Structure formats: structure tokens, C-alpha cells
């Protein structure tokens with residue numbers, strides 16, 4: 001059996017919109033068995049699924065984001081379908097559409113799955129190129145692939161590269177935007193389009209994730225953002241993002257410095273309409289009001305709130321749960337740690 005494990009991730013961490021990612025300790029797991037026999041299964045693949053999203057995630061190989069991504073990778077490399085018969089069991093504890101990188105983890109798992117069953121021998125750097133053809137912002141996928149706390153960027157893509165219809169764009173699923181079998185092999189992704197760098201992370205810092213019981217689709221949370229910004233707002237974020245990686249790597253952490261460096265004017269203010277209570281929570285939970293807290297932000301596209309803290313985890317979580325409760329929003333919360341290893345593949 002081949003086992004692929006991919007961590008969840010929190011993108012942006014305040015000012016690092018589409019740039020910064022932090023892999024965290026909830027893992028999507030894919031168990032793969034190839035039975036080496038003829039099969040009636042479409043595309044030679046049988047999917048079973050347990051965990052978050054079990055009621056809504058499609059189980060056909062050309063619709064499920066993980067297997068659809070794997071098919072894209074296989075077809076780029078001249079293989080039309082999975083080897084007969086491929087059994088894929090998905091165990092997913094990452095809540096969908098909450099800002100914890102469920103789609104990024106699914107895309108990374110799909111690329112790793114295609115690489116394994118197709119025996120392609122892709123490096124992680126090359127896998128990142130494939131991931132980026134599907135999920136165009138590198139923050140979640142680079143963190144999920146490499147693990148830890150990362151800074152990322154994506155080369156500008158040519159018009160032809162962005163318009164290829166074979167690419168199963170994860171953000172527009174389940175609409176059939178692509179992934180169709182044209183009978184031709186899609187072109188391989190351009191080489192080296194993704195770049196990342198791992199930053200140190202202060203050992204004292206843990207991540208409290210407060211996860212509301214409603215979904216915000218990333219596509220919707222991106223549609224509310226402006227297409228241009230004032231110079232003052234761009235400079236505001238650049239000034240903070242320049243300091244944030246050093247501030248989060250320094251031991252012992254300086255709570256005031258981290259709190260200020262996590263302020264943002266590029267995405268959080270525009271997403272408040274999608275997340276009741278967001279401005280109040282971000283403004284009123286501070287290192288002074290809640291000792292132990294170092295910084296607070298929207299996780300990815302939301303609605304999860306990420307609070308970075310060294311202590312007082314229950315107290316901080318309770319304060320945020322209470323504020324959501326005032327808006328009649330129920331939540332669960334989890335204490336998470338950086339997942340340093342990123343994506344792993346084991347054989348048994």
C-alpha cells in the first residue's frame with residue numbers, strides 16, 4: 001500500500017496575502033492499492049472516502065479534486081487513466097471551505113498520487129509546478145508540500161498557460177471547467193514557476209484555530225476583493241510583511257511586535273461581510289487584553305480565525321468562541337502546531 005499524507009495549512013497570516021503559508025498539524029491521508037487486474041471501474045479507479053466532506057465530495061475519478069488532479073498529472077505524461085485497478089481510500093479530517101487549505105491539500109495529494117501511480121519520479125519542486133497550474137496562489141500548496149512556515153511566489157504565466165482547458169481549476173469545481181479527456185496529452189507545466197523559502201518558527205508559538213460551522217468558498221472570498229489598491233494600503237502591507245517572518249522566528253516571541261506585524265489592509269477588511277464578527281474579533285483580542293496572545297488573523301480565505309499564542313490557549317479560544325456566539329455562530333477549536341515535514345509518501 002502507498003500512503004500519502006498532506007498537512008492542512010493557513011495562508012496569508014495577516015499581511016501576506018497569497019504569499020505566506022503555514023503548514024499545520026491536521027493531515028489528509030490517501031491510502032492507495034493497485035491490484036493489477038482488469039476492471040470495470042471508470043478510469044480504472046475506485047474511490048472510498050471518510051471524514052470531513054463525506055456527504056458532498058464526489059467519488060468519481062473525473063470529478064473528485066484529488067483524482068482529477070492525479071489524472072491531469074498522468075495525462076501530461078502520456079497516461080490516459082489510472083493503472084487497473086487503483087483503489088484510493090481518502091481519510092480527510094480537514095474541514096472544507098473553512099480557510100485551512102483543504103483544497104490545497106487535495107491538490108498536493110492529487111499531484112503526489114499521479115506521481116506515485118504513474119511512476120513519474122517527479123521532484124517536490126516539479127510537483128509544485130503541477131500544483132500551481134491548478135491552484136494559482138502558491139501559499140497553501142507550497143506549505144502543504146514542503147511543510148513549515150513558508151514564503152512563496154509564482155512566476156507570471158503566459159496567456160497560453162493560463163488558458164489551457166485541460167487544467168481542472170480547483171476553485172471553480174464542481175463546474176466542469178476542464179479536466180475533460182480530449183484524447184490529447186495536455187502540455188506539461190512550465191518549469192520552475194513556483195518559488196518558496198522556509199522561515200524559522202519560534203518553538204514557543206502554537207496556533208489556535210477557531211473554526212466556524214459554515215463554509216466560505218475561496219472563490220467567493222476572492223470575488224469580494226478589489227482589483228486595485230491605494231499606494232498607502234500596499235505600503236502598509238509591505239512594511240509589515242517585511243518584518244513578520246523575522247518576528248515569528250525570534251525566540252522568545254515579542255507579542256507586541258508580532259501583533260502589529262500581523263495587521264492587514266489587503267484582504268481582511270473586504271471579507272468582513274462574509275464573516276460576521278470578524279472586525280470585532282480582530283480588534284478586541286490583543287496581547288494586552290489576552291496575555292499569551294501574539295497575533296490574530298483570518299486563516300486563508302476564512303471563516304477560521306487563527307490566533308498565534310504562547311500560553312492561555314483555552315482562555316483565548318473561549319473569548320473568540322464567545323464573540324462568535326454573540327453572532328449566533330457555533331464553532332469548534334483546535335490547538336495546532338507547525339507540520340514541519342510537509343507531504344510524505346510511505347510504502348507498506
Ligand SMILES: Nc1ncnc2c1ncn2[C@@H]1O[C@H](COP(=O)(O)OP(=O)(O)OP(=O)(O)O)[C@@H](O)[C@H]1O
Pocket residue numbers: 009011028053057064065066090092095096097098099100101102103104106140171173174216217218219299300301302
Ligand atoms: N479531500 C478532498 N477531496 C475532494 N475535494 C476536496 C477535498 N478537500 C477539498 N476539496 C474541494 O475543495 C473545496 C474547498 O476549497 P476552498 O478553496 O473553497 O476552501 P479551503 O481550501 O478549505 O480554504 P482556503 O483555501 O481558504 O484555505 C471543497 O468544496 C471541495 O470541492
Ligand SMILES: N[C@@H](CCO)C(=O)O
Pocket residue numbers: 011012017018019137139140218221222267300301
Ligand atoms: N491566499 C488565498 C488563500 C485561500 O486559498 C486567499 O486568501 O484567497
